[in-house]
Amino acid sequence: MQQQSGLKARFQKMGPAAIITSAFIGPGTVITATKVGTEFSYALLWVLLLAVIALVVLMEMSSRVGIAGGKNVIDAAIDMFPSSIIWKRFVQTIIVAGTLAICFAFEAGNIVGASAGLADITSMPIWAAAVITAAIAAATVFMTSYTALSRIMQFFVSAMAILFVVTMVAVLPSIPGILGGMVIPSMPEGSVISALALVGTTLIGINLVLHSITSGEKWGQDKDVKTAVKDARFDILFNIIIGGMITMSIIVVAAKVLHGTGTQVNSPLVFTKSLEPVLGSWARIVGDLGLFAAGLSSAIAVPFSMRAILSKVFHTEGGIANPYLRGLGLVVVAFGTFLAISGAKPIQIIIFAQATSGFILPFIAALLIIAANNSKVMKEYVNKPWQNVVGGLAVLLSFILGFWGLYNVISKLIGG
Secondary structure, eight states: OHHHHHHHHHHHHOOHHHHHHHHHSSHHHHHHHHHHHHHHTTTTHHHHHHHHHHHHHHHHHHHHHHHTSOOOHHHHHHTTSTTOHHHHHHHHHHHHHHHHHHHHHHHHHHHHHHHHHHHHHHOOOHHHHHHHHHHHHHHHTTOOOHHHHHHHHHHHHHHHHHHHHHHHHHTOOOHHHHHHHHHSOOOOTTOHHHHHHHHHTTOOHHHHHHHHHHHHHHHTTOSOHHHHHHHHHHHHHHHHHHHHHHHHHHHHHHHHHTTTTTOOOOSTHHHHHHHHHHHOHHHHHHHHHHHHHHHHHHHHHHHHHHHHHHHHHHTOTTGGGOHHHHHHHHHHHHHHHHHHHTTOOHHHHHHHHHHHHHHHHHHHHHHHHHHHTOHHHHGGGSOOHHHHHHHHHHHHHHHHHHHHHHHHHHHHHHHO
């Protein structure tokens, strides 16, 4: 009975990790996962599994820095060389530039994707769907409660899990194929870029910064640090595993329905429209609802993430409620709305967002590992050897992602 009570208490204390899951399960993930399943069937599921494991390990470090260390990743990084103004400005410049570029790019993709899903369900004009999506996202810019946003994101995570997993079960996928794809590593010809994109849409650098902030806000004042760290781990495992299941569901459905058809994946609607011939009109509606939920939840999370991170960089008066940060949040939403109304292609926006994210990820991941090994700050909560090994591999992978993203952008500029 006491064990059940403890489990119930942990469920009630969940929240910060749901914001991260809602942030990375957006239209970019839908497009990337659909492309992976369409082109390579179940073969890259093991890549997703490794990405989820790496994300869990890095987020656990991030929450531990915020709770046991009492600092967010930004301040922890600056405190490595507290007397160096050059180092401080370097960290601030990287974080601010990366956060702004990623948030503007991802928000555009989020609103474009959510609008596409809503318009496909209701047959309303895309501009009307974009205005409705933007109005909801803009309203949340005035929220100042981390807890309230966590509850909203928990709802979206649960809804997306139900919608996408139900769809996966309905198409009757190959269970041996799924298990084989998860445990037998393989890299089919031409799959390297898709594998990196799958990791890149899961591991997003600014999410690690955000999680140190939200974990500190929720559990940083708890006197029982050991219990707080355990609660944070439960929160991470529960929500990130659900996020991985959502991505896996999209890959599996695409593998079952689209693999071998020669379909070109250039829009998140490719996933939803592919369901109707196989399962009927209800499945397309469910897919559109899932796409709308993914886009809207991310469209809400992005301005919040930007406000939270910038408030810590500049130590703004009023924190995330600072009027200038709220104004910037509204500008981000307006930017995404403009691109959605103007008919911008989501695939181009998402490629830019993933490339920018990949560029900043190794820097943040490396700083995070260094901070989590600072015994003066972390005391008995410093990283264990296996955490450093997994974290080090994640940093190595993030460097590869960063170079890939940079190459992608340069090649498109030269080609364009």
